Amino acid sequence: MLIADPDPERRLALVEAIRDGITSVTAVGRVAANVDEPGAAAYDAIVFGFGRSAKDNAQMLDEIVSQFSDALPRLLFFTPHPDAFLQQVALHPALGDVPRADNFGQLGLLISAALPSDTQSEQILATEQVDNADLAGAKVLIVDDDIRNIYSLTSVLETYDIDVQHAERGRDGIALLEETPDVDVALIDIMMPEMDGYETMRRIRAMPAIAHIPLIAVTAKAMKGDRQKCLDAGASDYIAKPVDLDLLLALLRVWIGRARARAEPFAPALMTAI
Template identity: 30%
Template sequence: MLLVVEDDQAFAGILKNLSHEMGFQVLLAGTAEEALSLARDLTPSAIILDVGLPDQSGLSVLDRLKRNVHTRHIPIHVVSAGDHAQTALSLGAVGYMLKPVRREQVAEVLAKLEARLEQRMHRVLIVEDDERQRDAVSKLLASDDTETVTAGTAAECLELLRTQTFDCMVLDLSLPDTSGYALLETLSQQDAYSFPPVIVYTGRELSADDELRLRRYSKSIIIKGAKSPERLLDEVTLFLHQVVAELPEQQQNMIRQARNRDALLEGRRILVVEDDVRNVYALTNILEPRGALVEIARNGKEALERLATSQLHRELAVDLVLMDVMMPVMDGLTATRAIRENPAWAKLPIIALTAKAMPDDQQRCIEAGASDYMAKPLDVEKLLSLVRVWMPK
């Protein structure tokens, strides 16, 4: 069963007809909430998901489905008129198509989804020079439907990728014969090797420059910071679309531990611009337990002052702003416009929070320069989803 999430009825009809021709039963959803409800109640085999939905971003739907242990295994292919490929892939999508889409492209996507659904055994390549670490990661990831193959050098890795295919590669950046960066460069430039999606698993903090270099390889997922077996297992099982309930009990417990923290929020600085103490308390209690660093500004003027300070001290840089609209001294829309006037903050994610769900509120927020919008009272799951979607990767 295939769930097609698309609000353009003409395009949804094309997807439906082509899917029927290829033997899929098809469900249609035109809104994010309808999609979430159908996915949770009926657990489709695969999903084709549009980003531009009327009630919330399809990226938020993707994140929410991948955060739910009952739906995270479902392969989701994203379709969009805008290029959000890096975000979609990092959140767990199996692929990304830019509109307008040709019929042959859709047929190819459906064929890949079908092949993935029929696959019974997953193969993971582990590239790690430390023998004990190599064995530990191999034992960590192996299960009844996951075979692990190991390599201790870049040369061994290249030979394996020349002759075999893998669903995923776990790569340590420090190798004895070359760097992980050079290995990825070789894979990206030479067709002689298969190039599976890569999860970088490193024991050192990655600098902004390191991340930028790795981001050139769009198939890479980066796990920042110290090695964490729980987080690695969580990423790999998400990547392989494994059903959590079917994993060994020990692996299920480790995934639950990883879910308690949030890799995308860990150590990220969020500026909450809000004058209501109750809302400040609520937002802090949502974000801090998940690893985020929360700073408070009571109005738009204080928010601008705080951002000005962060320009002088890089270690205090703000990653994302939650901006209340109705505030004294300077309201959220005025503050957002002022932020966007500074080129240094042109790409700073700003999520507007408003007390009224009026029809024109969203448009006013977006026109002022907000990245996205959410009406109060805040839904915790929706809020976290928006924060994860817009948090710089």
């Protein structure tokens, strides 16, 4: 895969979000200065990252139209600031049908669909594009000091037969994970008393027995730098309040799929031992 994004922080975050040990990722600031259209043919998919800057967005779109018209079926747009992006893409109707993702969860699904369908890729696609029925039986931990948030999320997730556990403090959440390390995903609220979400995630990542568990940070607001701060603390992904339930389900599909894919290679060995 090729990533093109003029913002170094966002470019690095994209690389980390995509890198899975299987996919080869190349990142550049400006695709026009580093890759021409024949060179782009070597990539299965090309992700263009767009930010708030109208100037940067316009320049990137102009480059795509002028140099990559034949590569449109392999293009993906990452648009964490959709309003700023839509203002510019409206000037380029030909690019209106390019698939775009507003967050890493959506991007994971688009990338799964774009990758070649060899055996490994098919397995990744099968696990990451899990439909709602396949969420049944998944274990999700919610760590949030507001019982109202816990109740509302639990009531929704349980309709998909998800096994929901909860804790109202970071310390209690860590203790629950130690007791049940087979949790598929943990939702960690950032604004909590005593131990906030950042510290909770850092401590989880420092504990080998539970460090593998995907952590989705739940932020009260999506301010510039919040995403990177969450990732630096150990978050696998993040979502802002008020929680968009469709987006949350998309994130759960991605991370539950990855958790199950990671667990599958160990199953034959365990059966043999038994």
